[in-house]
Amino acid sequence: xxxxxxxxxxxxxxxxxxxxxxxxxxxxxxxxxxxxxxxxxxxxxxxxxxxxxxxxxxxxxxxxxxxxxxxxxxxxxxxxxxxxxxxxxxxxxxxxxxxxxxxxxxxxxxxxxxxxxxxxxxxxxxxxxxxxxxxxxxxxxxxxxxxxxxxxxxxxxxxxxxxxxxxxxxxx
Numbered sequence: 001x002x003x004x005x006x007x008x009x010x011x012x013x014x015x016x017x018x019x020x021x022x023x024x025x026x027x028x029x030x031x032x033x034x035x036x037x038x039x040x041x042x043x044x045x046x047x048x049x050x051x052x053x054x055x056x057x058x059x060x061x062x063x064x065x066x067x068x069x070x071x072x073x074x075x076x077x078x079x080x081x082x083x084x085x086x087x088x089x090x091x092x093x094x095x096x097x098x099x100x101x102x103x104x105x106x107x108x109x110x111x112x113x114x115x116x117x118x119x120x121x122x123x124x125x126x127x128x129x130x131x132x133x134x135x136x137x138x139x140x141x142x143x144x145x146x147x148x149x150x151x152x153x154x155x156x157x158x159x160x161x162x163x164x165x166x167x168x169x170x171x172x
Contacts (some may be wrong), residue, residue, distance in 0.1 A: 002061040030057065036048060038066055046070060048077040052095055059099055072120075078107045084114050090125035093133055102159065109133070113140040 023031060034057050036044040045053070051070040058067035077083060078092055089111040096104035112120050120126060120137055129137070151161045 026057070030054070034061075034063070034066070037069070038063060046073045048073055048083070052091060055095065055099060063138060071104065075104055075107065078104065080131075083113075083145045084111075084115075086112065086119045087123040087125045089115070090123055090129060094125065094128045094130070097130055099134055106113055109136055110138065112137055119142065 028105070032051055033050055034054055036042050037046060039053065046069055051073040055067060055070040055074070058064075058070055075093055078089070089108050091106060093108035093112060096102070096108055117138065126134075128140075129168070
């Protein structure tokens with residue numbers, strides 16, 4: 001389940017014999033949801049909202065199976081367009097950048113480029129966007145008529161991304 005929990009409860013940590021464990025900064029509801037999703041007999045269904053909340057916890061507690069399920073849920077919601085709002089696209093962009101999920105980051109960036117740039121910039125989520133993502137958004141949002149191949153380096157992960165702007169402002 002979780003190597004972190006495994007060490008916590010089966011090693012000589014104080015949590016091993018404790019009746020109650022303090023997890024500062026974690027809400028009871030979110031931890032309960034994580035355990036309900038992880039429990040083999042319950043396996044509570046994921047929604048895109050709880051996936052976006054649980055993904056950081058699953059990563060922190062090294063729960064790879066849960067993290068993969070959360071990623072798949074977010075990815076599917078970006079692909080199927082169930083939520084076609086800039087704030088959702090930007091939340092996905094920000095989450096994916098914080099957790100180095102490049103395929104979701106690229107998909108979220110593509111979805112952002114499908115709406116007017118001002119809708120993204122005026123979204124409350126835009127203030128959480130990194131300088132690198134903001135730079136990509138403005139590159140793709142304002143250039144509707146040119147076709148150019150460029151390469152940009154991500155300051156966050158160090159990867160270099162090559163893209164081709166097309167007439168409709170998206171990249172390849």
